[in-house]
Amino acid sequence: xxxxxxxxxxxxxxxxxxxxxxxxxxxxxxxxxxxxxxxxxxxxxxxxxxxxxxxxxxxxxxxxxxxxxxxxxxxxxxxxxxxxxxxxxxxxxxxxxxxxxxxxxxxxxx
Numbered sequence: 001x002x003x004x005x006x007x008x009x010x011x012x013x014x015x016x017x018x019x020x021x022x023x024x025x026x027x028x029x030x031x032x033x034x035x036x037x038x039x040x041x042x043x044x045x046x047x048x049x050x051x052x053x054x055x056x057x058x059x060x061x062x063x064x065x066x067x068x069x070x071x072x073x074x075x076x077x078x079x080x081x082x083x084x085x086x087x088x089x090x091x092x093x094x095x096x097x098x099x100x101x102x103x104x105x106x107x108x109x110x
Contacts, residue, residue, distance in 0.1 A: 003028045004028060004029055004030070004099070004101075005027065005028065005029065005093070005099060005101035006027070006028045007025060007026065007027040007028070007091065007093065007101060007103040008025060008026050008103075009023065009024075009025045009089065009091060009103055009105045010023070010024040010025070011023060011089075011105065011107060014110070015083050015107070015108075015109040015110065016083075016109050016110055017083070017084065017085055017086070017109045017110070018082070018083070018084060018085075018109075019082075019083055019109060020080050020081065020082050020083070021080070021081050021083050021107075022078060022079075022080060023078065023079055023080070023081050023089070024076070024077075024078045025076070025077050025078070025091055025103075026074060026075070026076045026077070027050065027074065027075060027077075027093050027101060027103075028074050029048075029049070029050050029073070029074060029075065029093070029095065029101075030048055030049075030073055031048070031049040031050060031069075031071050031072060031073050031074075031075060032045045032046065032047060032048045032049060033047060033049060033069045033070060034046055034047030034048075034069070047069060047096060048095065048096065048097055049069045049071060049095060049096055050067060050071055050075060050093050050094070050095050051066060051067065051069070051094060051095060051096045052064070052065065052066055052067075052092075052093070052094040053065045053067065053077060053091070053092070053093055053094075054091070054092040054094075055079065055081075055089070055090070055091050055092075056088075056089070056090040056091075056092070057081060057087060057088070057089050057090075057107075058084075058087035058088060059088075062081065063079055065077075069096075081107075083107050083109045084109075085109070086106070086107045086108050086109050087106075087107055088104055088105075088106060088107070089104065089105050089106075089107050090102060090103070090104040091103050091104075
């Protein structure tokens with residue numbers, strides 16, 4: 001499970017200053033709800049899921065989401081962002097076992 005927390009943030013090409021961009025992201029995480037059984041052993045798989053997604057742009061929180069445990073495995077999250085003059089976009093995913101996974105990217109509109 002060494003890939004848990006690996007994430008990708010995609011920005012569209014051709015962004016211009018002041019435009020609104022569609023940002024796409026994904027994080028590798030099992031997102032087990034605690035209600036599933038292991039197919040081989042029949043044992044309940046303990047709950048392990050992303051319970052908060054925070055998006056910061058230039059140090060200010062622009063999205064703060066508390067998803068339900070029913071979020072899919074390797075969740076995909078897309079959102080609109082007014083890119084202004086550009087800056088740093090940072091996403092933070094937190095899980096119910098205390099894991100904190102961060103990814104940042106520079107937004108460079110033309």
